[in-house]
Amino acid sequence: MWIFGYGSLVWKVDFPYTRKLVGYIEGYERRFWQASIDHRGTPDKPGRVVTLVPSTSPQAKVWGVSYEIHDEEAISRLKEREKRYSEVNLSFFSATTTSTNIIPPPIITVTYIGPQNGPLFLGEASLDEMATQISTAKGPSGTNVDYLFKLADFMRAELSQVEDEHLFQLETAAVVWGAAYKIPDNELEEVLRHLDHREVMGYEKVPILFHPVWNHPLNETKNGTVISTEKNFEVTMYYGSEQNEHFIGDAPLDQIARHIWKCVGPSGANKEYLFNLCNAMRQIATLLPAPNNDDDEGTRKTQPPILDEHLAQLELAVLELDNTEDKSIIKSIPSPVVND
Numbered sequence: 001m002w003i004f005g006y007g008s009l010v011w012k013v014d015f016p017y018t019r020k021l022v023g024y025i026e027g028y029e030r031r032f033w034q035a036s037i038d039h040r041g042t043p044d045k046p047g048r049v050v051t052l053v054p055s056t057s058p059q060a061k062v063w064g065v066s067y068e069i070h071d072e073e074a075i076s077r078l079k080e081r082e083k084r085y086s087e088v089n090l091s092f093f094s095a096t097t098t099s100t101n102i103i104p105p106p107i108i109t110v111t112y113i114g115p116q117n118g119p120l121f122l123g124e125a126s127l128d129e130m131a132t133q134i135s136t137a138k139g140p141s142g143t144n145v146d147y148l149f150k151l152a153d154f155m156r157a158e159l160s161q162v163e164d165e166h167l168f169q170l171e172t173a174a175v176v177w178g179a180a181y182k183i184p185d186n187e188l189e190e191v192l193r194h195l196d197h198r199e200v201m202g203y204e205k206v207p208i209l210f211h212p213v214w215n216h217p218l219n220e221t222k223n224g225t226v227i228s229t230e231k232n233f234e235v236t237m238y239y240g241s242e243q244n245e246h247f248i249g250d251a252p253l254d255q256i257a258r259h260i261w262k263c264v265g266p267s268g269a270n271k272e273y274l275f276n277l278c279n280a281m282r283q284i285a286t287l288l289p290a291p292n293n294d295d296d297e298g299t300r301k302t303q304p305p306i307l308d309e310h311l312a313q314l315e316l317a318v319l320e321l322d323n324t325e326d327k328s329i330i331k332s333i334p335s336p337v338v339n340d
Contacts, residue, residue, distance in 0.1 A: 001068070001069050001070070001075060001110065002066050002067065002068050002069075002092065002107050002108065002109040002110065003066065003067050003069055003078060003109060003110050003111075004025060004064055004065070004066045004090065004092050004109035004110070004111040005064050005065050005066070005067065006025075006030055006050060006052065006062050006063075006064035006111075007030075007049055007050040007064075007147075007151065008039075008049070008141075008147060008150075008151075009064070009065065009067075010064050010065045010151065010154045011150050011151070011153075011154050012150075013067070014077075015067075015069065015071070015074035015077060015078060016069070016071050016074050017067040017068055017069050017074075018068045018069070018070060019067070019068040020065060020066070020067050020068075021065065021066045021092075021094045021095075021096055021107075022063070022064075022065055022094070022095050022096065022158055022159070023063070023064075023065075023066060023092055023093050023094040023095045023096070024061040024062060024063045024064070024092070024093055024095070025052075025061070025062050025064075025090045025091065025092055025093070025109070025111065026060065026061055026091070026093070027054065027055060027060060027090075028052040028053065028054060028055055028060060028062050028090075028113075029052070029053055029054075029055045029057075029060055029062065029166070030050050030051075030052060030062045030164065030166065030167065031050060031051060031052075031053050031124070031166060032048040032049065032050055032130055032134065032148075032166070032170060033048070033050075033051055033053065033114075033121060033122050033123050033124060034048065034049050034050065034051035034114040034120055034121060034122065035047070035048065035049075035120040035121070035122050036048065036049045036120075036137070036139060036144070037120065037139070038139060038140065039139050039140060039141040040137060040138070040139045040141055040142065040143070040144040040147045041137040041138070041139045041144060042137075042138075042139055045136070045137055045138075046120075046122075046133075046137065047133070047134065047137030047138070047139060047144035047147070048122065048130055048133050048134050048137070048144065049144075049147060050151070051085070051113055051114035051121070052111070052113045052114075053116070063095075063155065063159050063162050063164075066092045066094070066107060066109050082112040084114065084118070084120055085112035085113055085114050085115075086112070086113050086114070086115050087110050087111070087112060088110075088111050088112075088113050089108050089109070089110060089111070090108070090109055090111045091106040091107070091108060091109075092106060092107045092108070092109040093106050094107070095159075127169060127170065127173050128173060128310075130170060130173075131170055131173035131174040134147075134148055134170065134174050135174045135176070136208075143208075143209045145174050145209070146209065146232075148167075148170060148171055148174055149171065149211070151167065152167055152168060152171040155167060155168075172308075173308075176308075177281060177284050177285070178284075179218070179284075180210050180212065180235045195238065199238040201240075201246050202240045202244035202245060202246035202247060203238040203239060203240045203244070204238070204239055204240075204241065204244070205236050205237070205238060205239075206236070206237055206239045207234050207235070207236060207237075208234070208235060208236075208237045208239075209232050209233070209234055209235075210232060210233055210234070210235040211232050212232070212233070213288065213289065214226065215289050216284075216287065216288060216289065217287050217289075218283070218284065218287060253313055253314065253317055254317060256314060256317075257314055257317035257318045257320075257321060258321060260273075260274055260314065260318055261318050261321040261322070261325070271318050271322070274311075274314060274315060274318060275315065275318075277311065278307055278311050278312075278315045281307055281308075281311060282307060285307075
């Protein structure tokens with residue numbers, strides 16, 4: 001019996017197999033349109049995992065791994081693991097050629113697909129909506145974003161020539177770059193009291209998994225040396241959820257930009273907050289070590305955009321207001337009268 005894996009089965013192999021082949025199936029597209037309530041999410045906060053949906057493109061392929069399995073107990077465990085999916089027999093095309101460069105014939109594999117009429121099929125959503133759901137969900141098998149990263153890492157490492165636009169766009173959208181600070185135990189109480197006051201307007205402390213870039217040049221400690229101790233670790237983050245009373249929500253870009261442009265508070269102009277954040281993110285990305293196979297274990301193998309799309313568009317819109325509105329103000333000031 002052959003099993004085709006296109007999600008967690010490509011890296012989480014907890015069963016015995018006799019052969020493993022990398023290749024693809026045709027006629028489908030891989031999409032993060034299936035809810036996970038028992039592995040990468042919970043019933044109250046479902047995660048998003050991949051399923052297959054029929055494609056209208058005759059060239060459509062989904063790359064993954066097929067395993068030949070003969071162990072009846074292993075097959076039974078797999079059926080339990082994929083119990084929320086339907087079994088479909090598909091032709092699998094191996095990317096491995098024989099010693100005589102002959103392409104082997106297709107193999108019939110069992111493939112698990114989430115039924116579109118099932119209760120866990122979420123369907124399509126905006127990129128930002130899916131990325132937000134993935135980045136905040138967590139279940140017994142770990143965080144949802146770790147599932148996304150591992151799938152993208154497999155594609156990048158094993159199939160670098162294959163472009164999976166849906167997967168890599170989600171990976172970029174689900175990543176939020178920033179900095180983590182380790183607080184000394186003897187200063188923890190004082191620092192938390194300060195931060196609780198600073199982030200009092202609708203923020204709550206939540207645990208989240210942090211993915212460090214151990215060799216980033218902006219890393220620092222009191223003695224100047226940063227040593228990789230573990231791949232990822234949990235941090236506390238101040239998070240303003242949609243449920244808090246100060247959450248404003250989405251709005252047209254020009255409306256958000258004008259709001260930021262004109263607001264000033266005790267800490268300064270709102271636009272300076274935006275500009276400082278953009279400059280910090282730009283510096284993080286500019287100095288990010290180039291990805292390669294010799295990086296420390298904790299280094300993500302991705303190169304982020306200089307700014308995420310939301311920040312980049314807002315920065316441009318506010319700078320445009322700076323330019324157009326300031327000129328308008330200057331033009332409205334009457335010219336001084338000069339007496340001969």
